[in-house]
Amino acid sequence: QVQLVESGGGLVQPGGSLRLSCAASASFFSTNTMGWYRQAPGKQRELVALITSGGSTNYADSVKGRFTISRDSAKNTVYLQMNSLKPEDTAVYYCRYCLGYGCGGNDYWGQGTQVTVSS
Numbered sequence: 001q002v003q004l005v006e007s008g009g010g011l012v013q014p015g016g017s018l019r020l021s022c023a024a025s026a027s028f029f030s031t032n033t034m035g036w037y038r039q040a041p042g043k044q045r046e047l048v049a050l051i052t053s054g055g056s057t058n059y060a061d062s063v064k065g066r067f068t069i070s071r072d073s074a075k076n077t078v079y080l081q082m083n084s085l086k087p088e089d090t091a092v093y094y095c096r097y098c099l100g101y102g103c104g105g106n107d108y109w110g111q112g113t114q115v116t117v118s119s
Contacts, residue, residue: 001108002024002025002026002097002108003024003025003108004022004023004024004025004095004097004108004109004110004111005022005023005025005110005111006020006021006022006093006094006095006110006111006112006113007020007021007023007113008020008021008113009093009113009114009115010114010115010116011116011117011118012085012115012116012117013117013118013119014085014086014087014117014118014119015084015085016085016117017081017082017083017084017085018082018085018115019079019080019081019082020036020079020080020082020093020095020113020115021077021078021079022034022036022077022078022079022080022095022110023075023076023077024076024077024078024097025076026076027073027076028053028071028073028076029053030053031053031100031101032053032097032098032099032100032101033050033051033052033053033098033100033101033102033103034050034051034069034071034078034095034096034097034098035047035048035049035050035051035069035095035096035098035103036048036049036050036069036078036080036093036094036095036096037093037094037096038089038091038092038093038094038115039091039092039094039112040088040090040091040092043091045094046060047060048060048063048067048069048080048093049063049067049068049069049080050069050103051069051070051071051078052101053101055071057069062088063082063089066082066083066084066085067080067081067082067083068080068081068083069081078095080093082115085115085117086117087117087118088117089115089117090115090116090117090118091115092112092113092114092115093112093113093114093115094109094110094111094112095109095110096108096109096110097109
């Protein structure tokens with residue numbers, strides 16, 4: 001079983017930046033994709049960004065140009081750099097450890113970290 005520990009959330013003003021971290025208890029393997037998702041109150045969980053084991057990335061249209069996902073295999077950690085934050089970015093952000101190139105029902109989730117963007 002893989003445990004994921006998220007950190008870096010908090011309260012920031014619009015236009016500010018945060019960097020989220022997700023540390024895994026197990027090493028990344030050759031084909032696993034990592035992802036960041038978010039869920040705002042009263043809304044469905046949505047994809048924010050994905051990164052494959054080879055470093056390919058994919059972003060939701062709403063965050064393109066503002067957010068960057070990266071991974072450090074030596075530290076078993078994935079990051080989400082969030083710039084130019086907007087109030088609509090307010091949500092609980094979840095890290096996802098997928099067991100293959102794609103993500104399915106048996107992959108692992110972190111507990112979530114709150115990001116609040118408000119003046």
